[in-house]
Amino acid sequence: MRFAATVSLAALVAASATVSNAADSSDPIIIPIHNWSSQIVMSHVVGQIFESMGNNVEFVTTDSQAVYESVRLGDVTLELEVWEGAFGASFRSALEKGGLHDAGTHNAVTREDWWYPMWTKESCPGLPDWQALNECAALFATPETGDKGRFLGGPVDWLKHDQERVDGLGMNFVVVNAGSAAALWAEIGAAEADKKPVVVFNWTPNFAEAVWPGEFVEFPAWEEGCNEDPSKGPNPDATYDCGNPANGYLKIAAWDGMKEKWPAAYGTLTQISFTNPQIAEMAKLVDIDEMEPEDAAAAWLEANEDVWKPWTGGS
Amino acid sequence: MAVADIPALPVRQALDRPKVATILFAVAILLAVVKPLLPGFLIRVPDAAVLPYQDWLQWFFDFVKDDLGLIHVTRGISAGLEWLLDITANLLYGKHRWPYIGPIPWTAIAAVAAVIGYGLSGWRMAALAGGAFVWVALIGQWELTMETMSVITVAAPVAVLLGLVLGILAWKFARFEAVLKPILAIFQTLPFFTYLLPAVIFFKVGPTAGCVATIVYAIPPMVLMTSLGLKKVSNEVVEAGHMSGSTRWQMLRHVYVPAARTEILVGVNQVIMLSLAMVVLTAFIGMPGLGAKLLSLMNSLKLGRSFEIGVTIVLIAVTLDRCSKAWVVKQPEHFERGTPWWQRNKLLLIGIAAFVGCIILAQFVQVADHIKRNQDLSMGGEIDDVIRAILANDAINAVTGWLRWFLITWVLIPFRNAILWLPSATVILAVAAAGWYVGGRRSALLAGSFFAVIALTGWWDRSMITVYAVISAVILATMIGLPLGILAARRKKWSEPILLVCDTAQTFPSFIYLIPAIMLFGVNDVAVIFAIFIFATVPLMRYTIEGIRAVPEELIEAADMSGATRSQKLWKVQIPLALPTMAVGFNQAIMFAFFMVIIAAFIGTQDLGQELQKTLAGNELGKNFVLGMCVALMALAFDHIIMRWSAARRKALGVG
Numbered sequence: 001m002r003f004a005a006t007v008s009l010a011a012l013v014a015a016s017a018t019v020s021n022a023a024d025s026s027d028p029i030i031i032p033i034h035n036w037s038s039q040i041v042m043s044h045v046v047g048q049i050f051e052s053m054g055n056n057v058e059f060v061t062t063d064s065q066a067v068y069e070s071v072r073l074g075d076v077t078l079e080l081e082v083w084e085g086a087f088g089a090s091f092r093s094a095l096e097k098g099g100l101h102d103a104g105t106h107n108a109v110t111r112e113d114w115w116y117p118m119w120t121k122e123s124c125p126g127l128p129d130w131q132a133l134n135e136c137a138a139l140f141a142t143p144e145t146g147d148k149g150r151f152l153g154g155p156v157d158w159l160k161h162d163q164e165r166v167d168g169l170g171m172n173f174v175v176v177n178a179g180s181a182a183a184l185w186a187e188i189g190a191a192e193a194d195k196k197p198v199v200v201f202n203w204t205p206n207f208a209e210a211v212w213p214g215e216f217v218e219f220p221a222w223e224e225g226c227n228e229d230p231s232k233g234p235n236p237d238a239t240y241d242c243g244n245p246a247n248g249y250l251k252i253a254a255w256d257g258m259k260e261k262w263p264a265a266y267g268t269l270t271q272i273s274f275t276n277p278q279i280a281e282m283a284k285l286v287d288i289d290e291m292e293p294e295d296a297a298a299a300w301l302e303a304n305e306d307v308w309k310p311w312t313g314g315s
Numbered sequence: 316m317a318v319a320d321i322p323a324l325p326v327r328q329a330l331d332r333p334k335v336a337t338i339l340f341a342v343a344i345l346l347a348v349v350k351p352l353l354p355g356f357l358i359r360v361p362d363a364a365v366l367p368y369q370d371w372l373q374w375f376f377d378f379v380k381d382d383l384g385l386i387h388v389t390r391g392i393s394a395g396l397e398w399l400l401d402i403t404a405n406l407l408y409g410k411h412r413w414p415y416i417g418p419i420p421w422t423a424i425a426a427v428a429a430v431i432g433y434g435l436s437g438w439r440m441a442a443l444a445g446g447a448f449v450w451v452a453l454i455g456q457w458e459l460t461m462e463t464m465s466v467i468t469v470a471a472p473v474a475v476l477l478g479l480v481l482g483i484l485a486w487k488f489a490r491f492e493a494v495l496k497p498i499l500a501i502f503q504t505l506p507f508f509t510y511l512l513p514a515v516i517f518f519k520v521g522p523t524a525g526c527v528a529t530i531v532y533a534i535p536p537m538v539l540m541t542s543l544g545l546k547k548v549s550n551e552v553v554e555a556g557h558m559s560g561s562t563r564w565q566m567l568r569h570v571y572v573p574a575a576r577t578e579i580l581v582g583v584n585q586v587i588m589l590s591l592a593m594v595v596l597t598a599f600i601g602m603p604g605l606g607a608k609l610l611s612l613m614n615s616l617k618l619g620r621s622f623e624i625g626v627t628i629v630l631i632a633v634t635l636d637r638c639s640k641a642w643v644v645k646q647p648e649h650f651e652r653g654t655p656w657w658q659r660n661k662l663l664l665i666g667i668a669a670f671v672g673c674i675i676l677a678q679f680v681q682v683a684d685h686i687k688r689n690q691d692l693s694m695g696g697e698i699d700d701v702i703r704a705i706l707a708n709d710a711i712n713a714v715t716g717w718l719r720w721f722l723i724t725w726v727l728i729p730f731r732n733a734i735l736w737l738p739s740a741t742v743i744l745a746v747a748a749a750g751w752y753v754g755g756r757r758s759a760l761l762a763g764s765f766f767a768v769i770a771l772t773g774w775w776d777r778s779m780i781t782v783y784a785v786i787s788a789v790i791l792a793t794m795i796g797l798p799l800g801i802l803a804a805r806r807k808k809w810s811e812p813i814l815l816v817c818d819t820a821q822t823f824p825s826f827i828y829l830i831p832a833i834m835l836f837g838v839n840d841v842a843v844i845f846a847i848f849i850f851a852t853v854p855l856m857r858y859t860i861e862g863i864r865a866v867p868e869e870l871i872e873a874a875d876m877s878g879a880t881r882s883q884k885l886w887k888v889q890i891p892l893a894l895p896t897m898a899v900g901f902n903q904a905i906m907f908a909f910f911m912v913i914i915a916a917f918i919g920t921q922d923l924g925q926e927l928q929k930t931l932a933g934n935e936l937g938k939n940f941v942l943g944m945c946v947a948l949m950a951l952a953f954d955h956i957i958m959r960w961s962a963a964r965r966k967a968l969g970v971g
Contacts, residue, residue: 032520035610056411060521061607063599065931066512070520093934143723144839152838155919156929178838179917179928185616186833193707207615287615290696292688 024262028056030076034064036181037207037293038283039081044297045282045308046080046272050265053312065090065157072099074255077262078269084248085112085203086158091253103254103269108205108276109247112160114151114217115202117188119195121215128218130169130243137172139197145174152187153177154201161227161240162201165219168238188212205279207287219243271311278307336752339759343744350738357740365773373937380516389517393527399469400522407461407468418461420677420684421452426669428634434662436641447634455691456627462604464631466522466597467590470529474586478534479579482541483567492542499535504906504950506913507596508927509943512936515600525602529593536585544578545571580643587639588822591632595824596914606824613830619698625827632822706834715835727787727840734783739770742779746952753960765952769945778945780922784840784915785908788847792904796852797897800859801885810860817853825850825911829918843915850911851904858900862893892968898961902954909950 029050033043047057060076068090070076082091094100116127123139126132140149151173153162162175178184184200185208191198192212199217202208219242226232226242233241252269259266274282285296301308346353355361379385401412409418429445451460485492510531514524548571556570572579598606605624612621650659657664677684705711747763769778803813828846836842866889874888890897916924923942930939 030521033607035607035614037611037615040611060601061598061603061610062515062520062601063511063931066515066600066934067520069512069934070515073516073519075515075519075521090934142837142839143720144728152919156925157931159929176838177919177921177925179915179919179925180614182613182616182830183833183838183918185614186830187838189616189703190706190834190837193703194712211616295688 024053024055024264026056027261028058029078029258029262029265030058030060032062032067032070032076032079033059033293034062034067034081036283037286038205038279039064040293041282041286041296041300042080042274042279044293045300046269048297048301049268049272049308049312053264053268055262055265068094068100068253071253071255072097074099074257077255077258078103079253080272082249082251082253083110083112083203084250085110085160085244086154089159091251094253098256100253100255102251103258103266104252104272106250106252106275106279107273108250108279110203110205110250111216111244111246111248112154112158112201112203113219113244113246114162114199115214116197116199116217117192117212117214119192120197120199122195123197128215130171130217130219133199133217134169134171134173136197140173140199145176149173149199151175152184152198152200154181154184155179160201164238164240165242168233168235168241169219170235205276205283207280207283209280210284210288216246217243222246268311272308278304332751332755336748336759339744339748339751343741343748346744347737347741350736353738353740358738359775360739360770360773362773365771368772369935369937369941371937372940373935376513376936376940386517390519393518393523396469396473396523396526397519397521400466400526403465403468404462404522407465408458410465418685420673421448421457421686422677422683423670423673425449425452426673427666430662430666430669432634432638434666435638435645440637440641444634444638447630450630451627452686453692454623454627455686455688455693456605456608456624457686459604459608459624460627460631463594463602463606464604466526466529466602466604467587467594470526471533471586471590473526474530474533474590475537475583477530478537478582478586479541481534482538482582483545485538486542486545495538499538500951500954501944501947502531503535504909504947504954505943506910506924506927506946508913508916508924508931509939511600511931512934512939516936521601522603524600525593525597528597528600529590529602532593533586533589536589537582540578540582540585541575544575544582547578548574577643580639584636584639584643587635588632591628591635591822594628595826609824609826613826616830617695617699618702618830619700620693620695621827621830622698622702623693623695625823628824629819629822633818636818636822702831706831711835719836719839719841722841722844723839727844730787731780731783731840734779735776737779739766739775743767743770746956749956750952750959753956753963758955758959762952762956765948769948772941772945774923774926774942774945777921777923777926777942778949780920781909781912781924781946782949784843784847784912784920784922785905787840788844788851788908788912789901789904791844791848792852792855792908793901795848796855796904797859800856801863801890803856804860804863804889805885810864814857814860817857820849821853825914826917829915833918838919840920842918843912843920846915846918847908847911851908854903854907855897855900858903859893859897862896862900863889865896866892895961895965895968898957898964902957902961905953905957906950909946909953913946 029047031043031047033040043059047059050057062070062076064087067076067079068087071079072094082088095102114130114133116133121127124132124136126135137149138147140151141147142150144150149172151162151166153175154160154177156177165171166173166175178187178201184202187200188198188208190196202214202216204216208214220234222242222245223232227240230237230239233239235241252272254266254269258269282296282300285291285299286293289296291299346357350358356364401410402414404410404417405412405414406417406419407424425445425448428448429441432444433441451457481495485495510528514528518524518527552570552574553566556566561570594602594604595606595609598604598610605628609621609624612624673683681687682690743763743766746766747759750762751759769775799813803809825846828849829842832842832846836845870888870892871884874884879887912920912922913924913927916922916928919925923946927939927942930936930942
């Protein structure tokens with residue numbers, strides 16, 4: 001009895017000690033990295049910020065969809081780029097199951113929609129209007145699509161509704177899904193040689209903007225409920241008859257246990273917010289300037305101390 | 316055909332196998348011909364009859380994981396693995412973990428590799444082994460390579476040990492083997508996307524999940540080769556062991572295992588090669604190093620540097636392959652009694668001396684310790700330009716453009732539509748007919764029921780699109796690979812280089828093919844089939860060459876003496892005798908094609924691979940597993956039919 005009391009007292013003291021000190025655990029914070037440059041550099045930037053605060057950080061490469069299950073289980077600690085369009089579904093389903101939460105939203109807005117490289121405009125001058133695109137549909141025809149135009153969509157696991165939009169707006173296009181981002185770039189890269197017109201799925205912020213100048217197709221503007229309510233959008237009988245929202249969120253997700261285990265780092269994490277130009281800059285350092293991600297992150301941190309220093313101080 | 320025979324279908328003894336097969340096939344065709352009159356359930360299983368297998372499986376997974384607490388067991392295993400991985404990671408690339416002494420300088424590792432190469436088969440191997448590591452360091456990929464190696468140096472030995480134990484158990488207990496064999500077969504044919512989620516959930520994302528997936532993938536040949544080798548140990552050897560009074564353990568340790576040494580080492584070689592084959596795919600679940608870098612480079616379309624990584628992987632694979640093969644051939648050395656220990660262990664001492672020497676050197680010379688970023692010799696940018704120039708070449712584009720148009724409009728789309736048009740019942744019966752032809756009722760039931768199960772899952776159309784891609788690619792591979800293989804086999808001068816090309820193509824990460832395939836043909840079925848074709852041609856060529864080369868000299872001489880011309884010799888002697896081996900190659904080609912068709916989802920397909928990719932977004936384990944089983948069942952049905960045929964043929968020919 002007395003022993004138990006002593007033990008529990010000791011535990012209490014120990015617990016209160018850790019709380020009052022709010023010292024971060026010395027276990028490494030595990031940051032997942034995926035296979036696109038801006039995310040890799042951003043992860044290293046944040047990792048190096050944590051390291052400058054005295055934390056241990058480790059990186060692990062993972063699939064960008066399966067990662068939410070790992071955050072939920074605490075195997076990785078956070079996820080820095082939750083794109084509304086591409087990963088919203090995985091993120092929401094993980095939120096429902098519990099174990100991770102929304103730890104903040106970047107200042108950056110994301111846009112994911114039909115896009116064409118500039119040379120396409122030469123043969124279809126009416127762009128970026130979607131109706132003009134539809135009139136040029138024959139330009140984009142390929143053997144497998146017959147006389148209809150071909151739109152190369154993103155991977156199916158990004159859960160886009162391009163086919164529904166084509167039907168809803170009565171467009172003369174066939175949607176073909178690429179299997180990966182790399183497949184999209186390869187298609188644009190191949191079209192670049194003889195300036196063949198293409199229209200593909202693309203997004204911003206993204207390194208591709210710097211390599212191939214281009215524009216998004218302007219669809220009827222997004223209205224709330226367009227995907228559920230047929231009366232929204234130009235076609236009164238169809239859903240999905242709008243463009244994607246031009247300002248999708250880019251969130252940060254964190255494991256529920258992070259707040260207790262690394263309170264200081266968590267405090268910083270909730271302050272973090274990058275803008276579109278900053279993210280594009282990070283991608284550029286790797287994709288155009290050919291730096292290694294770790295070096296790119298260090299270079300970015302050095303050049304932007306006024307941006308990130310305040311995040312570490314407060315709380 | 317004789318439709319009147321149909322009522323008599325229940326097996327009559329009088330009917331021999333080809334006849335029954337013909338009848339079954341005739342019924343299958345008849346069903347297709349009268350399709351408009353058929354009841355709906357013969358064309359496609361109606362939605363109402365598709366049971367919610369995926370929900371049941373999902374429930375089962377959740378039950379096993381949470382209620383039975385399997386996750387605690389697997390997490391315990393991964394904690395053990397992690398401890399091992401941390402040690403290798405610290406030693407090889409200096410991860411901040413116990414024992415905190417790494418990283419070992421690259422010169423030390425390269426020197427030791429060279430000494431091992433020398434010990435296994437002389438100077439040429441020493442140059443290859445040492446040279447491979449020097450290349451890796453000079454090209455600036457040392458750390459990435461060591462990250463990869465830190466997982467493989469754990470995964471491969473664990474796979475070898477586990478495989479050895481399972482193989483011994485399978486050899487001792489026939490019942491265990493009967494259970495193990497189908498499980499191994501399913502593991503080998505289950506598509507990679509099906510491993511991904513369970514590995515992440517049960518074994519923790521990161522090197523541990525990568526390590527587990529590698530072990531699972533690499534283990535089957537080790538088990539099979541071990542039990543095969545043990546079964547082949549001759550009675551004389553066993554008796555000699557008994558006579559010298561060995562205990563059971565001694566029998567195993569000093570009689571059986573040494574006698575089966577060759578087969579076991581072939582198994583080791585296979586484990587190493589399969590582990591390296593997984594380097595890129597496991598990057599999706601946390602495997603660090605070359606694979607992860609390759610994926611991110613491909614996503615920013617840096618072809619040149621991806622290519623360099625591919626070369627590194629091939630070099631390492633070739634080095635390890637040649638070393639382990641040399642180990643197979645090398646007989647244990649025996650020394651005279653009384654040889655001093657330093658003479659017996661001369662190579663070991665040289666190795667240690669080189670290792671220590673290099674470490675000391677590295678303390679003073681930075682280049683010997685690690686190569687800095689701007690000191691490397693990477694030519695990524697230049698290679699990039701060359702690849703792009705080739706891909707942008709007008710002549711090449713004209714050819715690929717025409718090929719694309721021709722194949723899509725005249726071959727692929729009609730074939731695909733035809734296969735989708737066929738009623739399910741026709742396909743199932745046709746598969747059963749093939750089964751009956753090669754192996755009688757049992758084979759027919761097995762193969763037919765595999766396809767019937769797929770029909771019942773409701774994923775029939777997707778599965779047929781998968782089959783269509785596999786068949787198209789394998790036909791193409793046969794049309795090109797077989798003649799090349801036959802040509803190569805007839806001239807010794809050619810067969811060596813072609814076999815080398817085969818080796819290289821097999822270990823070159825398949826991902827790298829995907830991008831050029833897209834740039835040449837665009838995102839469509841031609842690119843998909845082209846990517847599968849490259850991968851599937853390799854085993855076809857290799858087994859054709861080996862089959863023809865293995866035709867006994869006496870038979871060739873006999874043909875020569877009876878005055879056969881070259882082409883007669885080829886068509887009447889060599890090819891018929893090589894056919895069973897060629898069939899094994901054909902089977903391998905189909906298995907590889909089933910593997911690759913799922914990977915080709917990264918190009919963009921409409922088959923099971925695409926659906927599998929979709930399940931990753933929602934973490935739908937149940938659906939994922941159902942789809943994976945569809946792929947595995949189709950592959951297994953093909954495997955069964957072809958291997959059955961090959962075995963029967965071998966018996967008839969009296970070879971092998």
